[in-house]
Structure formats: C-alpha cells, structure tokens
Amino acid sequence: MSGMAGPPRLIVLLTDFGLKDHYVGVMKGVILSVNPEAHLIDLSHDIGSQDILEAYFLLSNSYRYFPPGTIFVAIVDPGVGTDRAILAVETNRYFFLAPNNGLLGFLEKEAGVRRIVHVQETRFFLSPVSNTFHGRDIFAPVAGHLSLGVDLGEFGPALKRMDTLEAPSPRVTREGSLVGEIVSIDHFGNLVTNIPAVQLPAAGPLEIRVGKSSIRELSPSYGSGPKGKLLALLGSSGTLEISVSQGSAARKTAAQVGDKVRVIHRPK
Amino acid sequence: MSGMAGPPRLIVLLTDFGLKDHYVGVMKGVILSVNPEAHLIDLSHDIGSQDILEAYFLLSNSYRYFPPGTIFVAIVDPGVGTDRAILAVETNRYFFLAPNNGLLGFLEKEAGVRRIVHVQETRFFLSPVSNTFHGRDIFAPVAGHLSLGVDLGEFGPALKRMDTLEAPSPRVTREGSLVGEIVSIDHFGNLVTNIPAVQLPAAGPLEIRVGKSSIRELSPSYGSGPKGKLLALLGSSGTLEISVSQGSAARKTAAQVGDKVRVIHRPK
Amino acid sequence: MSGMAGPPRLIVLLTDFGLKDHYVGVMKGVILSVNPEAHLIDLSHDIGSQDILEAYFLLSNSYRYFPPGTIFVAIVDPGVGTDRAILAVETNRYFFLAPNNGLLGFLEKEAGVRRIVHVQETRFFLSPVSNTFHGRDIFAPVAGHLSLGVDLGEFGPALKRMDTLEAPSPRVTREGSLVGEIVSIDHFGNLVTNIPAVQLPAAGPLEIRVGKSSIRELSPSYGSGPKGKLLALLGSSGTLEISVSQGSAARKTAAQVGDKVRVIHRPK
Numbered sequence: 001m002s003g004m005a006g007p008p009r010l011i012v013l014l015t016d017f018g019l020k021d022h023y024v025g026v027m028k029g030v031i032l033s034v035n036p037e038a039h040l041i042d043l044s045h046d047i048g049s050q051d052i053l054e055a056y057f058l059l060s061n062s063y064r065y066f067p068p069g070t071i072f073v074a075i076v077d078p079g080v081g082t083d084r085a086i087l088a089v090e091t092n093r094y095f096f097l098a099p100n101n102g103l104l105g106f107l108e109k110e111a112g113v114r115r116i117v118h119v120q121e122t123r124f125f126l127s128p129v130s131n132t133f134h135g136r137d138i139f140a141p142v143a144g145h146l147s148l149g150v151d152l153g154e155f156g157p158a159l160k161r162m163d164t165l166e167a168p169s170p171r172v173t174r175e176g177s178l179v180g181e182i183v184s185i186d187h188f189g190n191l192v193t194n195i196p197a198v199q200l201p202a203a204g205p206l207e208i209r210v211g212k213s214s215i216r217e218l219s220p221s222y223g224s225g226p227k228g229k230l231l232a233l234l235g236s237s238g239t240l241e242i243s244v245s246q247g248s249a250a251r252k253t254a255a256q257v258g259d260k261v262r263v264i265h266r267p268k
Numbered sequence: 269m270s271g272m273a274g275p276p277r278l279i280v281l282l283t284d285f286g287l288k289d290h291y292v293g294v295m296k297g298v299i300l301s302v303n304p305e306a307h308l309i310d311l312s313h314d315i316g317s318q319d320i321l322e323a324y325f326l327l328s329n330s331y332r333y334f335p336p337g338t339i340f341v342a343i344v345d346p347g348v349g350t351d352r353a354i355l356a357v358e359t360n361r362y363f364f365l366a367p368n369n370g371l372l373g374f375l376e377k378e379a380g381v382r383r384i385v386h387v388q389e390t391r392f393f394l395s396p397v398s399n400t401f402h403g404r405d406i407f408a409p410v411a412g413h414l415s416l417g418v419d420l421g422e423f424g425p426a427l428k429r430m431d432t433l434e435a436p437s438p439r440v441t442r443e444g445s446l447v448g449e450i451v452s453i454d455h456f457g458n459l460v461t462n463i464p465a466v467q468l469p470a471a472g473p474l475e476i477r478v479g480k481s482s483i484r485e486l487s488p489s490y491g492s493g494p495k496g497k498l499l500a501l502l503g504s505s506g507t508l509e510i511s512v513s514q515g516s517a518a519r520k521t522a523a524q525v526g527d528k529v530r531v532i533h534r535p536k
Numbered sequence: 537m538s539g540m541a542g543p544p545r546l547i548v549l550l551t552d553f554g555l556k557d558h559y560v561g562v563m564k565g566v567i568l569s570v571n572p573e574a575h576l577i578d579l580s581h582d583i584g585s586q587d588i589l590e591a592y593f594l595l596s597n598s599y600r601y602f603p604p605g606t607i608f609v610a611i612v613d614p615g616v617g618t619d620r621a622i623l624a625v626e627t628n629r630y631f632f633l634a635p636n637n638g639l640l641g642f643l644e645k646e647a648g649v650r651r652i653v654h655v656q657e658t659r660f661f662l663s664p665v666s667n668t669f670h671g672r673d674i675f676a677p678v679a680g681h682l683s684l685g686v687d688l689g690e691f692g693p694a695l696k697r698m699d700t701l702e703a704p705s706p707r708v709t710r711e712g713s714l715v716g717e718i719v720s721i722d723h724f725g726n727l728v729t730n731i732p733a734v735q736l737p738a739a740g741p742l743e744i745r746v747g748k749s750s751i752r753e754l755s756p757s758y759g760s761g762p763k764g765k766l767l768a769l770l771g772s773s774g775t776l777e778i779s780v781s782q783g784s785a786a787r788k789t790a791a792q793v794g795d796k797v798r799v800i801h802r803p804k
Contacts, residue, residue, distance in 0.1 A: 010568060012561065018455030019287070019555070022330040025280065025311035029334035032278060032309070036335060040309075041568070041576075043561035049456055050514060062558040065672065066565035067572060078514055081489025131489040133504030136333065187554030188585055221617025221667040236669030246586060246614055286723030287555070290598040293548065293579035297602035300546060300577070304603060308577075317724055318782060346782055349757025399757040401772030404601065 009147050010039045012066060014059055014074040015135065016047040023133070027140040030126065034144025050078040052103050056167060057183050060106035061237040063094060073143045074098040081131035086119040086138060087162055090152050097139055097146070102165030120156035170195045178263040180240070182210075182255055189248025193261045195240040200263060207267035208232045210242055211253050228252075277415050278307045280334060282327055282342040283403065284315040291401070295408040298394065302412025318346040320371050324435060325451050328374035329505040331362060341411045342366040349399035354387040354406055355430055358420050365407055365414070370433030388424035438463045446531040448508070450478075450523055457516025461529045463508040468531060475535035476500045478510055478528075479521050496520075545683050546575045548602060550595055550610040551671065552583040559669070563676040566662065570680025579608075586614040588639050592703060593719050596642035597773040599630060609679045610634040617667035622655040622674060623698055626688050633675055633682070638701025656692035706731045714799040716776070718746075718791055725784025729797045731776040736799060743803035744768045746778055747789050764788075
C-alpha cells in the first residue's frame, strides 16, 4: 500500500520533548493504539525548550522532502493547558497538527493552505485530558485518526487564519549591503543564516562579516580550503552558511543564534 | 493486520544503552532477523546507567498507552553475565522481557499477571551467548520469537514470583503532612514526585515545600503565572509535579532525585 | 512480505549528523518518497564529526546482525561536495552505500565483496544536488531505489577496488607481550580495545596494563567483583575490554581512544 493508494499513514513528529523521558515513546503508543498501521518518523525532539522559532525554521526546511499525504505533528507548546487552540491544517500535499502559536506560520507564505481547523472534538481525545501533556492526550490520538482517513472537518470548526510569528528576515542597508542573522547552529557548528542564495550578489567581489571575522569569497563545499579555514557557502536549506573546513564555525567564531551577518557587495 | 488479528508484533525497547553506540541498532537487527515484520519503537535508551528504579518509574508510567499485545523489552541489567534470571511475563494485555532485578516490580501491584517464565531455552538465543551483551544474544532473539507467536511456556519453566524493589512511597507524618520525594526530573527540568493526586487535600489552603522553596497553591498548567514562577501542579503521570513557568524547576531549586517534597494541609 | 521474498527493504542509517537537526529526518523523508515500504533503522547518528575510523569500527561490529538483503547507508563524509566518489557495494549478503574514504575498508578483509559501483547516475538523485548535503540529495534517493530492487549496475560504472584506511591493529613486542589500543569508549565508559580474544594467552598468569593501572586476570562479566573494581573481560565485539564493576572505566582511568593497552603473558 503506497501513501497515495490508501489513507495517509506516514506521521512525522517534531517536539521539544527530548528523548530521555517517556514522552515521545508514549505518544507513539497512543498513535499506534488508534492506527496500528501508522508509520512513525522522528524529525527532531531536540528543539530548544519552548523555542517556537527554531521549530518553525526546522519544519519549514524539511516538510517538502516527505511524500504527499504525510502528517506532521509539531509540538513546541509553552501554552499547553491554557486556552491556546490546537490547529489541524491541510495543504495541497500535507497535513499539520500544531498549537496555534506561530509555529506553522511559514505555511501562509507558501501557497496551498486549503483548510484550517480548530481541534475541539473531544471524542477523538484520550479521556481524561491532562493539562500538561496534550501531546499524549490530544495530538497523538488526533494524528492517529487523521492517518485512518478521518476528514479534517470532523475534528472541529474551520478557522479563517492562524497565528503567525515574526521570523527575522534580511534587510538591505542604505549603503547597499545585506544584513541577515544566524537562525540556527547545527550539530557540526555550521552557522545557518536567513540570507537566501537569490539575494546574494551574482558576481563581483564580496565580503561577508560575522562578529570580528571577514570572508572574501563563496566556497563550493565544506571541504574547501585547508583545515580550520573559515568558509562561506550555500547551505542545504538554500541560504548562506558560515562553516569551518573540518571544524566548527560556532567554536571558531563564538557566534550565537541571533547574531548579525553582513554581506557587502564590491567592498572597498 | 492489526495487533489483535495476528501475533503481537509491536516491540517496545527501554534500555540504559544510550544511542551513541551500536548496541540498540544491533538489537533491532537481531529482532528483524527473526521477524522481519516486527514493528520496533524506542521508549527510551537514556535511563541512567544501571538505574533500575528510573526504568521502573518510566515503564510503569508508559505501558498502558500501548496497544494490547505489545512486547516490552526492558534492559537495565547490572547483573548481566551473572546468574540473575531473565524473565518473560504475560499480563492480561501485554508481554514483558526484563532481568529479574525488580524492574518489573510494578506489575505485581497492578492486576493481571498471568504467567512468569524463567527464560532458559538456548535454542531461541544467538550462539554463542556473550557474557556482556544479553540484549543482543538473548533478549532480542527471544523478543523476535515472541512476536512470531511462540508461546511463553516455550522459553523456559514457570516461576511463582519475581523479584521486586522497594520503590519509595509517600508517608503521612504525625502532624498530618504528607512527605514524598522527587522520583525523576524530566527534560524540561520538571520535578516529578511520587505523591499521587488522590492523596492531595481536596480543598482548603495548602503549602508545598521543596528545599527552601514554598508553594501555596496548585496551578492548572505549566503556563500559569509569570515567567520564572515556581508552580505545583498535577503532572501527566497523575502525581504532584514542581515546575517553573517557561523555565526549569531543576535549575531554579537545584533539587535532585531523592529530595523530599512535603505537602502541608491547612498550614499556619 | 519477508525481507527474502521481495526486494530488500530494510535500510540502516549510520551518520555523524546528530539528532538535533533535521538532517536525518529529511533523509528518511526522501527515502520514503521513493519507496513508501522501506523499513528504516538507525544504527547511530552520534559518530564523532568526520571520524571515519569510529564509523568503520561501529559498522564492522554491527552489520552481521542484520538480515540478508539489508542496505547500509554510512555517511561520515568530510569530502562532501569535492570529487570523492560515492560507492555502492554488494556483498554476498548485504548492500552498502558510503563515500569512498575508507569507511567500508573492513569489507575487503572479509570475504564476499561481489561488486563495487561508482554512483554517478544523476537520474536517481534529487535535483538540484547541493554541495553540502549529499545524504539528502544522493545517498537517500539511491538507497530508496536500491530498496525497490534497482540493480547495482544501474547506478554507475564498476570499480575494481575501493579506498581503505589503516585501522590500528595490535602488535607483538620482542618480549612477547601484545600491544593494542583503545578503539572506542562506549556509553558506559567501557574501554573497547582492538585486541581479539583469539590473541589472548589461553592459559597462565597475565597482566593487562592501561595507563597506570594493572589488571591480573580476565573476569567473566561486568558484574564481577566489588563495585568500583577495574576489570578486564571479553567484550561483545570479540575483543578485550576494560571495565569497572558498576562504574565507568573511562572515568576511573581517564583513558582516551588511541591509548595503548598492553597484555603481558606470564608477567614476573
């Protein structure tokens, strides 16, 4: 049975729960209790605690690589137990479940949102519902039922729109340089910026500044140049990345998420 | 095929092996060599090294959320290679494999143990059996065969009972206050106690003391109150939890597993 | 459908990508987009950054435990984006995908390499191919197609041989003692050496030296002796291991990967 032939059955989990506790495992147990045929994939469970923006970037860079019909369950939820809504969203190709806190905001910019539903129908929830673990009590059973082919409209009333968040985007200065920022630092210590490839100067000399470091060219790959050299290159998310050949740019530059990165075209 | 229609095929793994080494992956290889249709789920592999009690709490708070027929393989096994027995246990709804060291002790309090077997039949083991990795050589192939529908009795002789361990439980003082303790600290820094919701005063003022901190009310959710406020609430395991709004109670209080938590009804 | 009846569908992933980022999850999305029936298992994603030798040891100690037909995707790839080749290798029982950097060198010593192919056919790749994430753009879709039964020869031209690396092996001194080294330190702090069981003296007194510590006997299991005692025993990979009863040998000895371990037969 392919993902296309029957109801969707691939469920992708993204949380800030970590893997030490039973939280993620128990969610899987609940999903499989509803649909023993569900196919569960972990995207990440190491989002910083309550860091909605980190989850936003990670999911927005990932979802396109999954097959049509995939159900994404994204839980970074500082408001669990309060009156924040839980959303179920259907796009042209995918389903998403998340708290209504901006985490799914990237969907608005990208075409294809068909329906937004406020998940309210308690007959799909575990009973009783705790105030502290909606992942187990609401998200998991709803994902399970969605994967069985239950129509989105069954879970609650339609919403016109969802909350978004102000994801940082690069700006152009009066002098014509481009100022973006580091939006994540990966496992290798690569500094991932929000400066898209298409905004970089197509030709001519350039200078890239991060902290006290300066880089004068774009390199083709992580392995370019001698060990320890600071490099700028186009990363796999389509944005400018700062890297160190066979090393960690985070360690070499001591940069942090939120630090500015400046691209100067035709520097003097 | 549902978990009910055929032999059980969902196998849940809980160990202190960590995820850095090949240990967990190799166990999965052995299980899938026996039963390519087995469906493997990780509950946690980050139990503290040889911390049987931590595994006891984690598994006892988790197993009910899995579908009937699930096979739990729980390995925290300081006695590997000694003469400690390996147990296979069948309850009304589940199967469990674990060393006979108290890890499964919670099953005795909860109704439904049908059979306890001392796993001894070497025809189900890898050959040779190492003295250092029974997860690979015994637990994994036995779990694989169990998931193929082999009857529990095939694995060895019946036992009347298994070892238990003295899990800490709260006590009532002469003055009528309730003294429990922190039994785990989760990824978010929440302090999980062993004080069940049902033992908390149903009404009237109360005071909860942990270390030098005092809390005067139960909050409904993690998001209650301003950022940084210390909260007491009912956690998802049905026990009292100490938390910090948008923060870490472990960091704020410096509390550790084993620290006492006192609940005073109608404090002066 | 068993792993034998149809095309191979078990795909085992080994990388240095970590689990914090979306890298591993996205690779799984790409594989499942090609073959929704693929069964994905994580061997480890915590190989030290660009530590080819660590991946070599881990994979060489693991692959035999997986069912015939398993596809191993091993990515520790300092040369990503340079002109290093990507290899697809078929042995008597398995398939392997890895960069041509020595990671698969152990296959040459062990019988059974049937075919080595230089993966070049871009029609199996994502398009465009980034210079920084061949795991997503090349390895994942090629693994997916391999799991659908595409013949190895379809992916590119045959190679006569692959690169190997100089894995350290123990040597015998003029005085007849055996000098090996620590090749990995596991999650429990066990020091895993490269000294095979078969090279240890079959009888008679012996002394094992690591750093300033000396051990005078082989113990049967991790649980031998009182808590805190330094032990030498045969580990699950078939080599000499240094361990501490209910503790960590890494902490007790402060030993590191690469440190020498000396076995003296009939010491004075």
